[in-house]
Amino acid sequence: MKECESVGRYIGEIHRASCIYFSKQFNKFGIGSGQYLFLLNLYKNEGLTQEELTERLKLDKATTARAIKKLEDEGYVERVKKETDRRAYNLKLTEKANGIREDVYSIMNQWESRIKSCLNEEESDKLVELLEKLSNSSLIRKEVKNE
Template identity: 45%
Template sequence: MNNEKRRDNRHIGKYISQLYRKGSVFINKEVSKYGISSGQFMFLLEVYIQDGRNQEEISEKLKIDKGTTARALKKLEEQGFITRVKDEYDKRSNKVYLTDKAKEIRENVFDVLRDWNHMISQSLTEEEEEAMDKLLEKVCNNINI
């Protein structure tokens, strides 16, 4: 009974929420010097990973709706980090490209990601870190809302 009761009182979402909030604070603090917010951070990372990807692919990869993606990319474009170009084969689609300004800070942005990953995993063994990564991926892949 004690195990059942303890299990009922565990709220995994509470910890996920805390990680999200703490991550946003950390990332905002670190990338604000470049004029980027945590809300734009992950979109810029996706373009770093594959320059020239279209907006819809970015939305699908991040599991974020198209409107939110369009707004985040518009802000990155206004700030001079990306350019959006109509796809020559599909005029309804925009391809997203890095500007020189974004390329100049690429390593700094990836350093922020590495620092955050280090912070959240520093108390874990390598095996625990791998298990956490696999479990979180499994949970995310299982939720389709």
């Protein structure tokens, strides 16, 4: 039991540290630590709907709605009615969002470098492999869907 508790504790500590880091870094853009993931996903897949983002990020609909509203209010995202379903909206990045794209990726890369700085390449690769395995496990998928 002690081993399970320590895994959760360490994951929690890393998560909290990342939230603090991202909050400080993204604050200058008016973006909170909760919105940058949405921007990243839209940079890779512009035009997704809120529902698609919710599913990709494994979050609940209300969290996605709040994050998109904040990004919209800050001028980073626009909702465009979907041509095939007039009740749904595609999310389009604005010039403002595209103007900070390199900054967003730079912040992400800096965090990645900081996280991996105490690991050698083999350890780093193994860590990513194990975290991906955990994230993709049926247990994690089941818990996220049941939230």
